[in-house]
Amino acid sequence: MFNEVGPETDPLGPENVLIFSTGPLTGTSVSGSGRYCVVTKSPLTYPKVPKSEGKSGTVVDAHSGGDWSEEMKNTGFDAIIVRGRSRIPVYLWVHNGEAEIKAADQIWGKGTSDTTASIKEELGDSYVKVACIGPAGENLVRTACIINDADDVGHGRAAGRGGVGAVMGSKNLKAIAVRGMLDIGIARRGEFGREVRDISIKLREDPVCGTTLPLYGTEVLYNAINGAGLLPTCNFQWGMFKRRYAPPMSL
Secondary structure, eight states: OTTTOOTTOOTTSTTSOEEEEOOTTTTSSOTTOOOEEEEEEOGGGOOSSOGGGOOOOOEEEEEEOSSHHHHHHTTTOSEEEEOSOOSSOEEEEEETTEEEEEEOTTTTTOOHHHHHHHHHHHHTOTTOEEEEOOHHHHTTOTTOOEEESOOTTSOOEEEOSTTHHHHHHHTTEEEEEEEOOOOOOOSOHHHHHHHHHHHHHHHHHSHIIIIIHHHHOGGGGHHHHHHTTOOOBTTTTBSSOSSSSOOOOOO
16 A cells, blocks of 8 residues: 555545455464455545645555455455546456456446345356445445445445445445455465464463353453553544543533
């Protein structure tokens, strides 16, 4: 991102880039490795002021879990970098080392569940994994998410931070569909397997990772994040609440 965009780059302009990236362990059996990251310049932090004022916005990274990341890694690619803007709605079809741009006129305007189902039907493969935007992203809503693995009842995973869905919509990119069956090369599989087993045992025995986090979700981490000063509060003015818990909202 540092090399691709500059201080004056408009997040919703064609010169911005949208990066979908996996990690080095994605596609393996390592616990917690089934994630991907979307990196771009955020439209939420780009103020509508004259450029001479020097306010240029910030880079954002939005993360998501689910099956899309592993499927993408099995296509043979570690990352996808989207540049420019299509003249018409399109989606990207990535499979086993190849990439194609396909027309998306027929799915533009659809929600993420219908988009996912339509692409799977068009490609004739129910195992295809789809990351896509809905009408919010198409209409450049600055809080729009990118949803992957959406099912027929509206469930899915979200790369939800920073308005990454709006950037995707600004490029007329409706979705990225992936299907991969390429092997992930591991140098020493025996040693790797033993390390994975040991890590899995430690995670299961840990009171937070093994019990409370699966039971109660991310809320369990609230006090730890707040105490470390990593909790954005009061429109990112501070990194923690002054009290242990959030103060009551007053009108």
